[in-house]
Each structure stands twice: as structure tokens, then as C-alpha cells.
Amino acid sequence: MKQFAAPAIVVATLALFATAHAAAPPALYTQAQATSGRADFETHCSMCHGKNLQGISGPALVGQNFAGPSNNYTVAAIFDELSQQMPAGAPGSLTKAQYTDIMAFILSKNGYPAGKTALTYDGAQSSTVKLVSRVK
Numbered sequence: 001m002k003q004f005a006a007p008a009i010v011v012a013t014l015a016l017f018a019t020a021h022a023a024a025p026p027a028l029y030t031q032a033q034a035t036s037g038r039a040d041f042e043t044h045c046s047m048c049h050g051k052n053l054q055g056i057s058g059p060a061l062v063g064q065n066f067a068g069p070s071n072n073y074t075v076a077a078i079f080d081e082l083s084q085q086m087p088a089g090a091p092g093s094l095t096k097a098q099y100t101d102i103m104a105f106i107l108s109k110n111g112y113p114a115g116k117t118a119l120t121y122d123g124a125q126s127s128t129v130k131l132v133s134r135v136k
């Protein structure tokens, strides 16, 4: 069996590589949204999730522990969590624009590029785009 094992590993590794490096992540938000999202995040979220999203009493919102490929997160699933459940203790207390901007900030920290089209609240709520962090 030994002669089959090595090629199988090579194929599996190549497949993983191809998946991880498939398409470039889509541009879902504007830089202005991410910038104002950072300010809102620092005011309303960073005391639990950390200024750099590294996690404190709340979980990390960056990297593979947050959104590894096996988590199968979509933008809508995470947006639902943050717009309906967060901030913990005062869920739903921010405006739609604030939640949308914070989503843009989280995407930016996870390696999704800014683009020309703004993310909207309804768009984030229904987005089936996979959220897989590009940050190791």
C-alpha cells in the first residue's frame, strides 16, 4: 500500500491548496464603511472581543478559530449573530448602519478587500457569500 499512500497525500494536499487559494475574496463593502465600523466596534464590542478582534470574554472574531473553512460560515450567518444577539447585554441596540459598518470592519480584518459598492443591511442579511478568514 505504501506506493499509493504518497500520491494520495499529494493529491489531498493539492486539493486543499486549490480550495484555500481558489477565487480571490470578493469586495463586499467600502473602505469608508470599514473605517466607521472600526470606531463603532471599539465603542460597543472591543471590551469583550478585543481591539484587534483577538477575543477576551467574547470569542475571537478574526482568524481560523473564528472562521476556518470547516465552520462553513456565511456573511449572513455572522451578520445575523452580530445584528440580532450583539452587543451581548443590549442586543439590537445599534442602528442598521452601525451593524453594517461593523460587518464591513470584521470582513476587512479577515482579509476581504474593500470595493466600490457599499454593503447594505439587507444585502448582509441575505448574503450567501462564504466567510472564511484569510488570516492564519
Ligand code: HEC
Pocket: 041, 044, 045, 046, 047, 048, 049, 057, 058, 059, 061, 066, 078, 081, 082, 085, 086, 087, 088, 089, 094, 102
Ligand atoms: C458583554 C460582552 C460582549 C459584547 C459587548 C459583545 N459581544 Fe459578541 N459575543 C460575546 C460572547 C460571550 C459571545 C459568544 C456567545 C454568544 O454567541 O452569545 C459573542 C459572540 C459573538 C459573535 C459570534 C462569533 C462566532 O464565532 O460565531 C459575533 C459575530 C459577535 N459576538 C460580534 C459582536 C459585535 C459586532 C459586538 C458589538 C456590536 C459584540 N459582539 C459585542 C460577548 C460580547
